[in-house]
Amino acid sequence: MSESSTSRRNTSRDAVKSYFAGKYNKVLDSILEAEAAISRSPNVAEDLLESSASGNSEMSQASLAASSATNQGISKKELLQQIAGSLLSTSIERLKTTQSPDASSMLEYSEDAPYEEQECGDCDGPFKCPVHLGQAAAYYDDDIDAEPALEATTSNTERDPFIDVFLDKLISRLVPEKLPEREHFSSNATIEHDLDTGRVPVFSATVLGSNFKKLSKKMGSIFELQDSIVRLLTWRNPTGTVTSLIIFTLICFNPMYLVILPIFRFIYGIVVPGYIRRHPLQRSIYPLKRNHGSSLLYDVCYEGKNEYTYGQQFFSKSFMDTLESRNQEKDEISELDKRPENTQELKHGMKVLINLRDMQDMTSGTLHVIDTINNFLRKASSFQNEGHSTKRFFAGFLLIAVLKILSPFVNWSYTFSISAWCLLIYMHPKAHPKIIKFFQKGKVEKEYKNLKRKENQTYNMIFDEKPEIKYIEIFEIYKKGLLPNDWKFFKLSSSIFDPLDSYRRAQQFPPGVDSLQDVIPPPGWIFDPNFEWKIDADVERWVTERGLNLPTTDDFLLDPMFKRRRLIHRVIKSSKQVT
Amino acid sequence: MDTNPKASVLSENKKFKARFIHNHGQKPSFIQITPPMISSVLFHAYPLLIIIDNALANIMWLSDDKCLPFIYLTSVWLIISSFIPTETNVSRILPFSKLLSLWLGFISGIFLLLSFMYYVISLLTSLRNAEPPTLDEIVVLLESVLGKLEVLRDELNVWKKLKTSFNGVNKKCSNKRLFLRLFLVGTVFQIIIIRYISVGAYARFFIISALVYHSTSFQATLRLLWRFTLVRNFYHMGIKNFKISNWLSNGLTMDQIIILTQDSSIIVPLVEFLPLLLQNKKDEDHIQILQLLNEQKEGFEDHGLKILEIEVHENQRKWHRNKHWSTLLLPYERQNFSIEIKNADGSSTMRSCLSTHDLGEEELPNDWHWINNDWDGTDWVYSDSYWRETGRYDSLESFTRSRRWRRRLFHL
Numbered sequence: 001m002s003e004s005s006t007s008r009r010n011t012s013r014d015a016v017k018s019y020f021a022g023k024y025n026k027v028l029d030s031i032l033e034a035e036a037a038i039s040r041s042p043n044v045a046e047d048l049l050e051s052s053a054s055g056n057s058e059m060s061q062a063s064l065a066a067s068s069a070t071n072q073g074i075s076k077k078e079l080l081q082q083i084a085g086s087l088l089s090t091s092i093e094r095l096k097t098t099q100s101p102d103a104s105s106m107l108e109y110s111e112d113a114p115y116e117e118q119e120c121g122d123c124d125g126p127f128k129c130p131v132h133l134g135q136a137a138a139y140y141d142d143d144i145d146a147e148p149a150l151e152a153t154t155s156n157t158e159r160d161p162f163i164d165v166f167l168d169k170l171i172s173r174l175v176p177e178k179l180p181e182r183e184h185f186s187s188n189a190t191i192e193h194d195l196d197t198g199r200v201p202v203f204s205a206t207v208l209g210s211n212f213k214k215l216s217k218k219m220g221s222i223f224e225l226q227d228s229i230v231r232l233l234t235w236r237n238p239t240g241t242v243t244s245l246i247i248f249t250l251i252c253f254n255p256m257y258l259v260i261l262p263i264f265r266f267i268y269g270i271v272v273p274g275y276i277r278r279h280p281l282q283r284s285i286y287p288l289k290r291n292h293g294s295s296l297l298y299d300v301c302y303e304g305k306n307e308y309t310y311g312q313q314f315f316s317k318s319f320m321d322t323l324e325s326r327n328q329e330k331d332e333i334s335e336l337d338k339r340p341e342n343t344q345e346l347k348h349g350m351k352v353l354i355n356l357r358d359m360q361d362m363t364s365g366t367l368h369v370i371d372t373i374n375n376f377l378r379k380a381s382s383f384q385n386e387g388h389s390t391k392r393f394f395a396g397f398l399l400i401a402v403l404k405i406l407s408p409f410v411n412w413s414y415t416f417s418i419s420a421w422c423l424l425i426y427m428h429p430k431a432h433p434k435i436i437k438f439f440q441k442g443k444v445e446k447e448y449k450n451l452k453r454k455e456n457q458t459y460n461m462i463f464d465e466k467p468e469i470k471y472i473e474i475f476e477i478y479k480k481g482l483l484p485n486d487w488k489f490f491k492l493s494s495s496i497f498d499p500l501d502s503y504r505r506a507q508q509f510p511p512g513v514d515s516l517q518d519v520i521p522p523p524g525w526i527f528d529p530n531f532e533w534k535i536d537a538d539v540e541r542w543v544t545e546r547g548l549n550l551p552t553t554d555d556f557l558l559d560p561m562f563k564r565r566r567l568i569h570r571v572i573k574s575s576k577q578v579t
Numbered sequence: 580m581d582t583n584p585k586a587s588v589l590s591e592n593k594k595f596k597a598r599f600i601h602n603h604g605q606k607p608s609f610i611q612i613t614p615p616m617i618s619s620v621l622f623h624a625y626p627l628l629i630i631i632d633n634a635l636a637n638i639m640w641l642s643d644d645k646c647l648p649f650i651y652l653t654s655v656w657l658i659i660s661s662f663i664p665t666e667t668n669v670s671r672i673l674p675f676s677k678l679l680s681l682w683l684g685f686i687s688g689i690f691l692l693l694s695f696m697y698y699v700i701s702l703l704t705s706l707r708n709a710e711p712p713t714l715d716e717i718v719v720l721l722e723s724v725l726g727k728l729e730v731l732r733d734e735l736n737v738w739k740k741l742k743t744s745f746n747g748v749n750k751k752c753s754n755k756r757l758f759l760r761l762f763l764v765g766t767v768f769q770i771i772i773i774r775y776i777s778v779g780a781y782a783r784f785f786i787i788s789a790l791v792y793h794s795t796s797f798q799a800t801l802r803l804l805w806r807f808t809l810v811r812n813f814y815h816m817g818i819k820n821f822k823i824s825n826w827l828s829n830g831l832t833m834d835q836i837i838i839l840t841q842d843s844s845i846i847v848p849l850v851e852f853l854p855l856l857l858q859n860k861k862d863e864d865h866i867q868i869l870q871l872l873n874e875q876k877e878g879f880e881d882h883g884l885k886i887l888e889i890e891v892h893e894n895q896r897k898w899h900r901n902k903h904w905s906t907l908l909l910p911y912e913r914q915n916f917s918i919e920i921k922n923a924d925g926s927s928t929m930r931s932c933l934s935t936h937d938l939g940e941e942e943l944p945n946d947w948h949w950i951n952n953d954w955d956g957t958d959w960v961y962s963d964s965y966w967r968e969t970g971r972y973d974s975l976e977s978f979t980r981s982r983r984w985r986r987r988l989f990h991l
Contacts, residue, residue, distance in 0.1 A: 239646035246653050272799045281798055283730045292629060292709065293702030295647060296694035 164206040171205060216355045223358045235428050238301035245424060249417035301430070386463050468573035469528075473536070474519055477510070477564040478556075487563060492519060498548060499559055521571045528570035536566040613714060621717045626706055628720050630699065635727040640794035651694075652790055654687035659786060661685065663779035734793060808909060815911035831918060831932035833941045836889060837988070839920050844990070846883035853884075868948075885990035886950070891935050892917050893956075894981040904980065912966070913981075935984045943988070950987040957983045 231237045232244055251257045383389045425431055477497050478487040493512030495501055503510045513519060521527055536542060539552045548557065556563040640648050661684020712720075762768055773781050791797050804810050831839070894913050895904040906915045914931035921927050932938065935954045943949070961977035962968045969977045 237646075239644055239650060242650050243646040246650070268796045272796050272803070275799050275803060276795060279802070281795060281802075283795075292705040293633070293698050294705075296690075296697040297647065297650065299697070299701070 164209070167205045213352075216352055216359060219355050219359055220351060223355065223362075233424070233427060235301055235424075238297055241424060242297070245421055248420050252417040252420075253413040301428070387461060390461055390463075470525070470571050470573075471568050472521060472525075472571050473542075474516075474533075474567050474569075475564045476567055477512075477562055480561050480563070489514075490562065492516065492567075496546065496548070496557075496564060497562055498550065498557075499561075516567075521569075524574055525571040526574050528572050531570040533567045533569050536568050539565070542566055618714055621714070621721075622711070625712055625717055625720070626702060628717070628724055629702060629706075632720060632724050632727070633698075635724065635731070638790070638793050639727060639730070640791070640796075651691065652787065654691050655790065656783060656787060657683045657687040658691070659684075659783050660779065661687075663777075663782055731793060734798065812910060815909075830914065830916065831930055833933075833938055834944050836918060836932060836938075837887065837944060837947060840887065840889065840918075842921070844885050844887040846885050849884040852886075887947075887988045887990070889938075889986055889988065890919065891932060891938065891954070891984045892919070892929070892981050893935070893984060894979065897978045900975065939986075947988050947990050950989050951985075954984040954986050956985075 228237075228240075232241050235241050247257070247261065251261070379385075380389060380392050426435055474492050474494060475496055476492055477490040479490040480486070481488050491497075491510060491512040491514065493510040495503060495510045495512075497504055497510045499505075501510070516533055535555050537555060539555055539557060543550070543552060543557055551558045553563075555565040557565070636642060637648055637651070642648060657680075661681050776784075892913065893916055894908060895906055895915070896908050897904055898907075908914055913929040916932050916934045917929045918932045919927050920930050933941070939949075939954065958971065959973075959980045959982045960968060961970055961973055961980045963976055964978040966979055966981075973980070
């Protein structure tokens with residue numbers, strides 16, 4: 001390796017290092033503080049879990065107390081966010097510096113980690129006791145100062161595993177040691193049963209990071225495949241598109257090609273080229289410098305701007321390989337190979353970055369697709385727009401019936417192949433606008449027809465299902481005054497407020513309102529306007545239903561301090577969806 | 580020649596590396612030496628040469644975009660299909676399918692014609708717009724066409740292929756074998772095939788295989804298949820079990836050898852040769868010979884002594900490049916021990932015989948006696964897979980080797 005390249009790499013690494021030092025400063029501080037808070041309250045970890053699982057931001061009293069004691073006011077959500085953020089940035093940092101800590105340094109550290117733990121047996125983890133906290137801070141200060149005496153490489157290689165181990169420890173303390181398998185979420189089986197078996201994967205940021213890195217290297221071929229499929233579908237490789245259509249047609253007429261073609265591809269795409277590389281066919285063929293003329297198919301597909309000529313098409317890289325003259329280049333190539341692997345490294349890093357970007361695009365694309373599907377399903381199934389959903393149901397039903405009846409009469413080979421050809425010709429960039437134009441000719445007439453049809457359609461369906469009817473109850477509670485027959489209105493409540501009632505025993509007011517105007521129906525229901533609040537005359541019935549052993553008079557249920565009667569109202573389920 | 584990569588790596592640091600000879604270097608300009616008439620003719624032929632070159636490139640599938648030749652191939656296939664339907668039972672074909680196939684054939688024909696015409700026209704226009712070609716360019720193009728044609732010729736020379744059966748048994752391809760191959764490729768057999776395969780399928784198969792024949796993949800396929808002994812056996816019709824002679828015996832015995840090679844024996848006067856004969860013998864043999872002579876009492880002075888030299892070839896083959904030599908040989912070629920027998924027409928054939936050890940152990944027929952006590956062997960001579968001699972030393976080229984064992988007999 002030349003000296004200039006080393007120094008260049010060092011400067012770039014310093015820049016990256018200082019950037020991440022600034023970034024990690026905040027993250028580390030907040031994590032350390034959070035760690036301190038956690039250590040003070042024993043059950044905060046469980047609370048964190050609960051809150052993360054339910055998504056509820058309400059704090060329990062215990063955790064409230066803990067956080068108020070620290071005077072930092074770090075909510076659990078914030079803490080989780082910070083941890084997640086630091087996790088992510090660690091992984092990204094490891095990916096960005098392509099020269100990752102080599103295996104030996106990792107090994108050294110993993111050997112150190114248990115040693116540290118042994119040394120500090122009195123505290124739970126390596127960072128809980130103040131000695132360790134100080135160590136950590138010192139560790140970190142070194143990085144921030146970036147002393148010239150300290151070798152950039154060593155600090156870099158040491159910092160990575162330090163943060164990894166730190167994060168791993170932190171997460172392993174926050175998260176229960178044994179995570180349940182995914183299947184347990186879907187089935188309601190008890191987790192504990194399986195947890196006893198012992199073989200449960202543990203969550204680790206290091207493993208996640210390294211896996212991510214490995215994956216991003218290997219995803220290249222998948223993205224290339226994706227890219228080539230897109231190129232085929234958009235006619236950017238016209239001959240390839242036509243060829244794949246022909247192959248698709250072949251498969252349609254004889255599905256055995258699904259097996260034959262991959263084998264064919266394996267033999268003639270991998271095996272035979274390998275053979276030719278090893279035992280070249282002795283064919284002496286001259287390369288030509290200039291080429292004239294072009295192919296019809298290319299020109300038709302490229303709308304005049306002829307990107308491909310025969311000159312480019314022929315005698316390109318792979319063809320040159322078959323030339324006899326390739327022997328003379330061998331010496332020069334072998335010398336090129338021995339150059340410092342600077343460019344290769346750069347290329348590699350670039351490749352990883354591109355793969356990362358594609359992966360990110362893929363994940364966001366996947367999310368978008370999932371969202372769209374979910375939206376569609378929700379709209380179709382929710383009957384928010386009754387007419388729309390009904391229409392969809394009817395269309396689906398009709399489709400099932402028609403398809404089932406038609407299926408024996410369809411020649412699938414012709415159907416699939418012809419539809420594929422039609423679809424791709426429709427997607428052709430040049431043909432697409434023309435086809436659309438052709439079909440849009442009678443648009444005005446069509447729109448008028450559509451309008452008429454829609455008018456008719458409004459009377460095609462009738463939505464006259466009887467709505468759901470239910471009755472709601474509310475108890476009108478009176479409090480005993482000083483005189484024997486002096487009852488004072490107390491509250492309208494849904495609780496009976498009998499002597500055994502939990503609110504009454506707690507000497508609290510029952511939940512309720514003072515006026516009937518304030519009573520509202522349950523969500524999704526509305527009061528029947530043709531019905532008014534009615535006093536339930538059949539007291540005995542609702543009293544016996546509830547198993548209360550108290551005296552009744554007229555409409556009231558009595559006890560020494562309170563009396564109450566039941567008011568009922570008719571409610572109708574509204575068609576509006578409850579959100 | 581430095582073919583061993585390991586050796587070159589080892590000596591890389593110390594030694595100087597020789598370079599390859601380049602065949603296609605820059606040639607001197609032709610303008611000075613070419614007559615104007617020829618230049619003019621070449622210039623006018625330039626577009627035609629380009630078209631021919633491109634056509635050859637398409638036939639050889641040299642284009643980097645393999646899809647385009649494939650589309651042309653499909654078009655040709657569709658055209659043939661529209662002419663000759665696949666199914667022999669015409670009544671079973673749906674009218675829709677028939678119409679579709681006709682239409683597709685028609686469209687493909689038009690597509691092929693149009694693309695050819697389009698290519699020619701675009702070529703001519705681009706030539707008109709571009710600066711005229713130099714004489715060197717034309718000559719390079721000419722060489723390119725010639726090179727491609729040469730490759731085609733080498734790959735397509737059926738007669739040569741039919742006759743390359745020099746398998747170490749005969750000096751030339753035997754007529755029997757040539758006839759057999761001609762029969763397989765020739766008409767009679769093909770007519771029988773057509774009776775069982777529909778004409779359409781037959782025509783398609785041959786036209787398509789002719790169109791892909793010159794692709795690198797197809798050539799590589801042929802070479803890879805040639806690696807299987809089964810394929811070679813079939814080609815040479817040398818499967819051992821087919822030969823009745825192989826069922827009868829493993830090889831020629833001494834009896835048969837003497838009968839077959841008797842013609843090449845020479846007769847020398849006994850009187851002159853006897854001292855020489857006795858000189859080499861030990862006491863016991865000495866007495867034995869004298870006894871033999873004594874039995875033939877009458878005038879043995881006039882008798883001639885018949886002397887026969889037997890030459891047994893010991894052959895071996897290397898089945899893998901870096902493995903040891905094996906006594907196992909391909910069934911159609913000369914066997915481990917074989918002897919050259921002259922045919923009536925003057926040609927000679929290698930026939931397998933017993934090993935030299937077994938031949939020496941055998942009881943000799945009447946009145947034949949060994950002159951030499953033992954077989955006299957030569958060094959190994961190495962040859963390639965087709966028994967063409969490569970030299971006296973083992974190299975990466977050599978896959979077979981043979982040496983000769985000589986021994987003489989006499990007959991009274």
